[in-house]
Amino acid sequence: MELRHLRYFVVLTEELHFGRAAERLHMAQPPLSQRIRDLERELGVRLFDRTRHRVRLTEAGALLLEHARPVLESADAAREAMRRIRPGAAGVLRAGVPPDTAPVTLRTLVDTFASMEPSVLIDLNEMTTDEQLARLREGELDVGMIRHPADTVGLESGPVVHRSLGVVLAEEHPAAGAETVRLRRLNGSPLVIFPRLMAPKLYDHMLTVCRDNGFLPGAIRHARNPHFIHGLVLAGRGVHLNEEPSAGLPPGLVWRPVDERSLTWSTSVVWPRAHTADVVATFADAALSGLLAAGHVHPR
Template sequence: MEFRHLRYFLVLAEELHFGRAARRLSISQPPLSLNIQQLEASVGARLFERDSRGVRLTAAGRAFRESATALLAQAESARQLAREIEAGAVGRLRVGFVGSMLYRGLPQRLHEFQHRYPGIQVALTELNSQEQIDALLHGELDAGFIHTSRVPDELATELAHREPFVCCMPEGHPLAARAEVALTDLRGEPFVLFSRKASPDYYNRIFEMCAAQGFYPQVRHEMRHWLSVVSLVSQGMGVAVVPAALAHSGMAGATFRPLADATVPSEVYCVWKRAPDHPARDHFVDTIRLAAAQAGV
């Protein structure tokens, strides 16, 4: 049985006349009769009664008509879905992100993406950089946002966001009265730092920034999420050097001041697996790339 047989059957079932059905199908009558005979042989039942009074559906034919209609509708849906997936217009996208991306434009980028591709469902998962790398390698994520460009060869990266570091301190800290803070002002202060295990690049970057100013930070607490860092600082547990975007976190009790020293920037990279082919993911990466270019990253 072929889909051609089903189409011919349904047209004949509507017309109940071989001549009219053949004209609708743009074929001659003999090929139509042959295809109907082949279909009946395949089904193992007579689908039409043919006599001097004309053509009528049998009971089997009437039952088969419903199934044939459903089969052709499913086939058309499958073809349409395949075309849309190949074009990247529908599908499901699993995206990982570090928590600070909530203040670095990720919600806006997602709104833009969903507006352009409403048929793609995006599922977000908050993970640290290393967890995202592992998930991408194991096929558990389609794209992510991480703090490092140093990734395995199977992964590709694109710079998505760049901003300065700022000093985060408790609201009543003596340095909070200043317009800006020098890193050397933090010498001897207890530091709250992003966990070395969660993001060794960030941990080392802050250490190197302080070392360039002649001291090493006295690390008192290590957190796995940036908001946890800010929360601990807001409760008077130390000071921190954090990406500028976290000043928009609205955490009560925390104060943010620019750093007077020229420091390396805080960067976030979009990351994805180079293979296999994934049109929806590629559209997402293009959206992030365009937004970064417009922001001058």
């Protein structure tokens, strides 16, 4: 039995709804259901009665809840005690960055940080925005680089910088010949976009901006691997909103700016409020230098 399984169990007892519990835990509903089934299988009891319309705690579940809460409270107290230790004091700073962070950003970040904190190693972890937020709140990361809009309640944030997005199109797309593409010219085209679980607030923001500017996708296809994304666009299966590629595109694809300035990668460094050590500020400054080197700008 793992602590995270007990935490999933307790959140579900509070919500009595798998969808709401999964949202609180920053995870999809099917994995949550599977973890609860695993816990029931391990304990040999049924913890919840489930119907199509309701979820109810069983007698065995109520008994487990009495034991689970003190265990989690003790674990949280221990974690909070560890949070008071200066990040980087053990020689390692645990940091998260988005999966598609530009190489120049990482190089600048690492080089700048190393020159200022040579005795501290950055443990860089490739994570989505919501994965980082969850790990920061669980005390499993010291600092993160996330995309906005995002739920940063309880976290401190450095400056938010922006990089304008454009659209990746197949050369034969009717809008490919324009110098700047009006979003309404994409109306009806399928949209290839990252899965919503990666950054729900950003995902919703992008679709709202598209809708408000006359671009209603004919279909939405989810992808996160650049090769797969480019393959879909090249095959005529959609268009893709992203920053201008630094390494060029495969033959048959073009990138064009769009006419809506609110479509940006808006990025900042965030950290728990308990982490006020100089090493965190150094990381934030190094990350900002890396983002600016990759073409992000401060808001005007």
